[in-house]
Amino acid sequence: MSGERPPEAPEGAAGRKAGGRGGWIFLAIVAGLYGLAALFDREAAGRSLQVFAGLLGNVVPALGLVLVLLFLVNLLLSPKRVEKYLGRGSGLRGWVTALAAGVISTGPVYAAYAVLRELRLKGMRPSLMAALLYARAVKLPLLPLLVHYFGIAYTGLLVFWILAFAVLGGLVMGWVEEE
Amino acid sequence: MDANRLRQVLGKTLRTFVNILPIVAGMLLLTSLLLTLFPDLLSARLFGGPPWADALLGTAIGSVAAGPPLVSYVLGGELLSKGVSQFAVTALLVSWVTVGIVQLPAEALLLGRRFALLRNGLCFLSAMAIAWLTALTLPLLG
Numbered sequence: 001m002s003g004e005r006p007p008e009a010p011e012g013a014a015g016r017k018a019g020g021r022g023g024w025i026f027l028a029i030v031a032g033l034y035g036l037a038a039l040f041d042r043e044a045a046g047r048s049l050q051v052f053a054g055l056l057g058n059v060v061p062a063l064g065l066v067l068v069l070l071f072l073v074n075l076l077l078s079p080k081r082v083e084k085y086l087g088r089g090s091g092l093r094g095w096v097t098a099l100a101a102g103v104i105s106t107g108p109v110y111a112a113y114a115v116l117r118e119l120r121l122k123g124m125r126p127s128l129m130a131a132l133l134y135a136r137a138v139k140l141p142l143l144p145l146l147v148h149y150f151g152i153a154y155t156g157l158l159v160f161w162i163l164a165f166a167v168l169g170g171l172v173m174g175w176v177e178e179e
Numbered sequence: 180m181d182a183n184r185l186r187q188v189l190g191k192t193l194r195t196f197v198n199i200l201p202i203v204a205g206m207l208l209l210t211s212l213l214l215t216l217f218p219d220l221l222s223a224r225l226f227g228g229p230p231w232a233d234a235l236l237g238t239a240i241g242s243v244a245a246g247p248p249l250v251s252y253v254l255g256g257e258l259l260s261k262g263v264s265q266f267a268v269t270a271l272l273v274s275w276v277t278v279g280i281v282q283l284p285a286e287a288l289l290l291g292r293r294f295a296l297l298r299n300g301l302c303f304l305s306a307m308a309i310a311w312l313t314a315l316t317l318p319l320l321g
Binding site: 022023024026027029030031033034037044045047048049051052055056059063066067070071074075109110113114116117118120126129130133134136137139142145146149150153154156157158161162165168169172173176177 | 185188189191192195196198199200201202203204205206207208209210211212214215216248249252253255256259265269272273276277279282284285286288289290293294297298301302305308309312313316317320
């Protein structure tokens with residue numbers, strides 16, 4: 001039965017550790033870019049670091065949330081349970097769960113990457129990961145503002161098409177990644 | 180609950196979290212650098228070509244933009260009021276929240292390179308498609 005298949009790890013570094021050495025290499029490359037920027041415009045590099053400090057301040061609560069979510073995923077979700085709700089055998093329930101989770105999820109996208117990586121290792125389908133990430137484009141708390149700028153008909157249509165393409169994109173990702 | 184299991188889970192969680200930190204820090208540093216070096220990238224003057232070219236430009240700008248979605252709404256509203264087509268503005272709004280060129284290294288490290296590239300490529304194309312479909316179907320709603 002397909003629901004009992006062991007989860008396939010994502011390819012590359014993601015399948016082993018979250019980032020592993022790759023994360024540090026990425027940070028080193030970005031640090032190198034700062035060094036390069038400082039060579040040409042020391043002041044701009046300094047301003048960038050100030051912007052970074054501001055962004056970091058905003059991100060710390062989200063990182064706390066990531067830590068809590070990772071802990072809960074590891075504690076409560078067994079590969080069997082993830083396979084049941086978001087794995088190959090999850091069917092329509094899996095799609096609805098992924099879309100709903102995407103729409104209600106808030107916070108920075110890398111928080112979602114980190115949690116999705118854990119869920120993937122426990123058996124979540126790539127198609128549902130892609131659908132969830134796409135459905136994050138519907139920002140529930142910001143919908144009133146979208147209505148204010150663009151009108152209710154436009155907002156309703158946009159949300160409809162975003163969700164439709166979340167499913168379509170998920171199906172294509174599933175076709176490529178899961179076959 | 181078994182204390183040994185709790186310790187194990189906590190240890191695994193902390194190891195994962197520590198591995199994520201350099202990716203998050205790198206992404207924030209990269210975003211800060213781009214925001215500082217290219218603060219005035221967006222303006223209505225950039226647009227004004229054929230609709231498909233404006234939509235492509237909107238999608239490209241939304242794809243590299245690194246700010247919160249709220250900024251895209253405000254910016255989109257401003258562009259619309261300055262005469263930029265709804266086609267282009269919709270492409271900008273959708274790609275802003277679905278395509279992440281700046282976040283691509285982090286996504287590739289955490290979810291796999293092939294997944295990240297394919298997903299972002301699909302999202303780029305679908306931003307154009309959604310812009311077109313929204314413009315096409317909006318008149319039907321009156």
